[in-house]
Amino acid sequence: MAEMAAYPVDAIAGAGGSVTFTGTVRDYSEAADILAMEIEHYPGMTERELERISAEAARRYDILDSLIVHRYGHLAPQDNIVMVAVWSRHRAAAFDACRFLIDLLKTSAPFWKKEVTLAGARWVTDCPGCRAGGREGHTHAPYTHYSHTQLK
Amino acid sequence: MIYVKFFASVRERVGVGEISLLMPEGGVTVEEVLSLAEDETGVLLQDAHLLAAVNLQHVPFSGVVHDGDEVAFFPPVTGG
Numbered sequence: 001m002a003e004m005a006a007y008p009v010d011a012i013a014g015a016g017g018s019v020t021f022t023g024t025v026r027d028y029s030e031a032a033d034i035l036a037m038e039i040e041h042y043p044g045m046t047e048r049e050l051e052r053i054s055a056e057a058a059r060r061y062d063i064l065d066s067l068i069v070h071r072y073g074h075l076a077p078q079d080n081i082v083m084v085a086v087w088s089r090h091r092a093a094a095f096d097a098c099r100f101l102i103d104l105l106k107t108s109a110p111f112w113k114k115e116v117t118l119a120g121a122r123w124v125t126d127c128p129g130c131r132a133g134g135r136e137g138h139t140h141a142p143y144t145h146y147s148h149t150q151l152k
Numbered sequence: 153m154i155y156v157k158f159f160a161s162v163r164e165r166v167g168v169g170e171i172s173l174l175m176p177e178g179g180v181t182v183e184e185v186l187s188l189a190e191d192e193t194g195v196l197l198q199d200a201h202l203l204a205a206v207n208l209q210h211v212p213f214s215g216v217v218h219d220g221d222e223v224a225f226f227p228p229v230t231g232g
Contacts, residue, residue: 040160042205110231
Protein backbone atom coordinates (compact mmCIF):
# COMPACT_ATOMS: atom_id res chain seq x y z
CA MET A 1 0.00 0.00 0.00
CA ALA A 2 1.65 3.17 -1.15
CA GLU A 3 1.19 6.69 0.03
CA MET A 4 1.66 9.94 -1.82
CA ALA A 5 3.03 13.15 -0.47
CA ALA A 6 2.07 15.88 -2.89
CA TYR A 7 3.85 18.67 -1.15
CA PRO A 8 6.84 17.78 1.02
CA VAL A 9 7.20 19.91 4.10
CA ASP A 10 10.64 21.18 4.92
CA ALA A 11 10.24 24.76 6.07
CA ILE A 12 7.69 25.78 8.63
CA ALA A 13 9.74 28.31 10.55
CA GLY A 14 7.54 31.11 11.79
CA ALA A 15 4.44 28.98 12.10
CA GLY A 16 2.15 29.83 15.00
CA GLY A 17 0.24 26.62 14.63
CA SER A 18 -1.05 23.90 12.37
CA VAL A 19 -4.41 22.34 11.55
CA THR A 20 -4.78 18.77 10.37
CA PHE A 21 -7.73 16.83 9.00
CA THR A 22 -7.61 13.04 8.81
CA GLY A 23 -10.24 11.06 6.90
CA THR A 24 -10.90 7.41 7.71
CA VAL A 25 -12.73 4.52 6.03
CA ARG A 26 -16.27 4.19 7.37
CA ASP A 27 -17.38 0.73 8.49
CA TYR A 28 -20.96 1.16 7.23
CA SER A 29 -22.84 2.12 4.11
CA GLU A 30 -26.46 2.28 3.02
CA ALA A 31 -26.82 -1.40 2.34
CA ALA A 32 -24.23 -3.38 4.18
CA ASP A 33 -21.23 -3.42 6.41
CA ILE A 34 -18.06 -2.57 4.57
CA LEU A 35 -15.37 -5.22 4.58
CA ALA A 36 -12.82 -3.23 2.64
CA MET A 37 -12.35 -0.22 0.41
CA GLU A 38 -10.44 -0.21 -2.86
CA ILE A 39 -9.21 3.19 -3.98
CA GLU A 40 -8.23 3.77 -7.60
CA HIS A 41 -6.40 6.84 -8.82
CA TYR A 42 -4.97 8.32 -12.00
CA PRO A 43 -1.18 8.21 -11.69
CA GLY A 44 0.26 11.49 -12.89
CA MET A 45 -2.97 13.46 -12.85
CA THR A 46 -3.70 12.81 -9.20
CA GLU A 47 -0.37 14.20 -8.05
CA ARG A 48 -0.79 17.15 -10.37
CA GLU A 49 -4.24 17.96 -9.04
CA LEU A 50 -3.01 17.78 -5.43
CA GLU A 51 -0.21 20.17 -6.32
CA ARG A 52 -2.67 22.47 -8.09
CA ILE A 53 -5.07 22.69 -5.14
CA SER A 54 -2.15 23.16 -2.72
CA ALA A 55 -0.95 26.08 -4.82
CA GLU A 56 -4.48 27.48 -4.93
CA ALA A 57 -4.72 27.31 -1.11
CA ALA A 58 -1.38 29.13 -0.83
CA ARG A 59 -2.70 31.87 -3.12
CA ARG A 60 -5.97 32.29 -1.23
CA TYR A 61 -4.83 32.04 2.37
CA ASP A 62 -1.97 33.42 4.42
CA ILE A 63 -0.35 30.06 5.11
CA LEU A 64 3.25 28.92 5.36
CA ASP A 65 2.95 25.40 4.05
CA SER A 66 0.59 22.51 3.48
CA LEU A 67 0.75 18.77 3.09
CA ILE A 68 -1.68 16.29 1.55
CA VAL A 69 -1.25 12.54 1.91
CA HIS A 70 -3.84 10.30 0.25
CA ARG A 71 -3.70 6.52 0.27
CA TYR A 72 -4.79 4.26 -2.55
CA GLY A 73 -5.14 0.54 -3.10
CA HIS A 74 -6.69 -1.78 -0.52
CA LEU A 75 -7.87 -0.25 2.77
CA ALA A 76 -9.77 -1.65 5.75
CA PRO A 77 -12.52 0.05 7.80
CA GLN A 78 -11.09 2.67 10.13
CA ASP A 79 -7.87 2.92 8.17
CA ASN A 80 -6.82 6.46 7.46
CA ILE A 81 -7.49 7.49 3.85
CA VAL A 82 -6.36 11.07 3.71
CA MET A 83 -4.55 13.67 5.76
CA VAL A 84 -4.44 17.39 5.08
CA ALA A 85 -2.15 19.58 7.17
CA VAL A 86 -1.67 23.32 7.02
CA TRP A 87 0.83 25.53 8.84
CA SER A 88 0.28 29.24 9.31
CA ARG A 89 1.27 32.21 11.45
CA HIS A 90 -2.28 32.57 12.80
CA ARG A 91 -4.94 29.90 13.31
CA ALA A 92 -7.75 31.30 11.15
CA ALA A 93 -5.85 30.90 7.91
CA ALA A 94 -4.85 27.33 8.79
CA PHE A 95 -8.45 26.30 9.62
CA ASP A 96 -9.82 27.93 6.49
CA ALA A 97 -7.14 26.55 4.18
CA CYS A 98 -7.47 23.03 5.60
CA ARG A 99 -11.22 23.07 4.97
CA PHE A 100 -10.66 24.49 1.49
CA LEU A 101 -8.14 21.78 0.63
CA ILE A 102 -10.22 18.79 1.74
CA ASP A 103 -13.37 20.19 0.09
CA LEU A 104 -11.58 20.78 -3.21
CA LEU A 105 -9.75 17.45 -3.05
CA LYS A 106 -13.08 15.64 -2.78
CA THR A 107 -14.41 17.21 -5.96
CA SER A 108 -11.33 17.48 -8.15
CA ALA A 109 -8.59 14.98 -7.27
CA PRO A 110 -8.98 11.82 -9.37
CA PHE A 111 -9.59 9.12 -6.77
CA TRP A 112 -12.45 6.63 -6.90
CA LYS A 113 -13.67 4.50 -4.00
CA LYS A 114 -15.07 1.00 -4.37
CA GLU A 115 -16.78 -0.56 -1.36
CA VAL A 116 -16.36 -4.27 -0.79
CA THR A 117 -19.26 -5.85 1.14
CA LEU A 118 -20.52 -9.40 1.64
CA ALA A 119 -23.01 -8.68 -1.16
CA GLY A 120 -20.23 -7.74 -3.56
CA ALA A 121 -18.28 -4.69 -4.59
CA ARG A 122 -19.66 -1.40 -5.88
CA TRP A 123 -18.34 2.00 -6.83
CA VAL A 124 -19.22 4.81 -4.48
CA THR A 125 -21.10 7.57 -6.31
CA ASP A 126 -20.29 11.18 -5.66
CA CYS A 127 -22.35 13.16 -3.22
CA PRO A 128 -24.03 16.38 -4.44
CA GLY A 129 -23.67 17.83 -0.96
CA CYS A 130 -19.94 17.26 -0.99
CA ARG A 131 -19.77 18.63 -4.52
CA ALA A 132 -21.37 21.85 -3.23
CA GLY A 133 -18.65 22.13 -0.63
CA GLY A 134 -20.52 20.33 2.14
CA ARG A 135 -21.72 23.56 3.67
CA GLU A 136 -25.44 23.74 2.95
CA GLY A 137 -28.33 21.43 3.89
CA HIS A 138 -26.04 18.52 3.95
CA THR A 139 -25.59 15.86 6.57
CA HIS A 140 -24.07 12.44 6.51
CA ALA A 141 -26.27 10.51 8.91
CA PRO A 142 -25.28 6.92 9.64
CA TYR A 143 -26.41 4.51 6.94
CA THR A 144 -27.32 7.27 4.52
CA HIS A 145 -24.00 8.66 3.45
CA TYR A 146 -23.67 6.52 0.38
CA SER A 147 -27.30 6.52 -0.67
CA HIS A 148 -27.04 10.06 -2.03
CA THR A 149 -30.43 10.07 -3.72
CA GLN A 150 -32.15 11.95 -0.93
CA LEU A 151 -29.60 14.68 -1.24
CA LYS A 152 -30.42 15.55 -4.85
CA MET B 153 -2.46 8.84 -32.33
CA ILE B 154 -4.70 9.76 -29.41
CA TYR B 155 -4.19 7.78 -26.23
CA VAL B 156 -7.43 7.22 -24.35
CA LYS B 157 -7.62 6.05 -20.74
CA PHE B 158 -10.61 4.92 -18.71
CA PHE B 159 -10.89 4.84 -14.94
CA ALA B 160 -13.05 3.25 -12.22
CA SER B 161 -16.59 2.27 -13.32
CA VAL B 162 -15.93 3.53 -16.86
CA ARG B 163 -12.86 1.30 -17.13
CA GLU B 164 -14.88 -1.69 -15.94
CA ARG B 165 -17.64 -1.04 -18.48
CA VAL B 166 -15.16 -0.76 -21.33
CA GLY B 167 -13.21 -3.80 -20.17
CA VAL B 168 -9.78 -2.25 -20.72
CA GLY B 169 -7.96 0.69 -19.18
CA GLU B 170 -6.47 2.14 -22.31
CA ILE B 171 -6.92 2.26 -26.08
CA SER B 172 -5.31 4.28 -28.83
CA LEU B 173 -7.12 5.93 -31.71
CA LEU B 174 -5.93 7.23 -35.04
CA MET B 175 -5.95 11.01 -35.11
CA PRO B 176 -8.61 12.19 -37.58
CA GLU B 177 -7.61 14.90 -40.00
CA GLY B 178 -8.72 18.38 -39.09
CA GLY B 179 -8.55 18.01 -35.32
CA VAL B 180 -11.12 16.81 -32.83
CA THR B 181 -12.84 17.82 -29.61
CA VAL B 182 -13.05 15.72 -26.46
CA GLU B 183 -16.69 15.04 -27.36
CA GLU B 184 -15.60 13.62 -30.72
CA VAL B 185 -12.87 11.52 -29.10
CA LEU B 186 -15.56 10.04 -26.88
CA SER B 187 -17.62 9.09 -29.94
CA LEU B 188 -14.55 7.53 -31.58
CA ALA B 189 -13.84 5.58 -28.38
CA GLU B 190 -17.43 4.33 -28.32
CA ASP B 191 -17.09 3.15 -31.92
CA GLU B 192 -13.80 1.46 -31.14
CA THR B 193 -14.94 -0.32 -27.98
CA GLY B 194 -18.59 -0.88 -28.85
CA VAL B 195 -19.55 0.48 -25.43
CA LEU B 196 -21.77 3.54 -24.98
CA LEU B 197 -20.07 5.93 -22.60
CA GLN B 198 -22.17 9.09 -22.93
CA ASP B 199 -23.37 10.03 -19.47
CA ALA B 200 -24.36 13.36 -17.97
CA HIS B 201 -21.90 12.83 -15.13
CA LEU B 202 -18.94 11.66 -17.22
CA LEU B 203 -15.78 13.76 -16.77
CA ALA B 204 -12.77 14.19 -19.02
CA ALA B 205 -9.13 15.19 -18.82
CA VAL B 206 -6.58 15.99 -21.50
CA ASN B 207 -2.90 15.63 -20.66
CA LEU B 208 -3.69 15.25 -16.93
CA GLN B 209 -5.91 18.32 -16.64
CA HIS B 210 -9.68 18.55 -16.25
CA VAL B 211 -11.28 19.84 -19.46
CA PRO B 212 -14.78 20.47 -20.82
CA PHE B 213 -16.05 18.22 -23.61
CA SER B 214 -15.65 21.12 -26.01
CA GLY B 215 -11.88 21.08 -25.38
CA VAL B 216 -9.57 20.53 -28.34
CA VAL B 217 -7.46 17.38 -28.64
CA HIS B 218 -4.17 17.30 -30.53
CA ASP B 219 -2.17 14.46 -32.03
CA GLY B 220 -0.28 12.64 -29.27
CA ASP B 221 -2.58 13.83 -26.46
CA GLU B 222 -3.70 11.61 -23.61
CA VAL B 223 -7.45 11.82 -23.07
CA ALA B 224 -9.10 10.27 -20.02
CA PHE B 225 -12.74 9.56 -19.26
CA PHE B 226 -13.94 8.85 -15.73
CA PRO B 227 -16.90 9.18 -13.36
CA PRO B 228 -17.16 11.93 -10.72
CA VAL B 229 -14.33 11.58 -8.24
CA THR B 230 -14.96 10.18 -4.76
CA GLY B 231 -11.71 10.50 -2.86
CA GLY B 232 -11.05 11.99 0.54
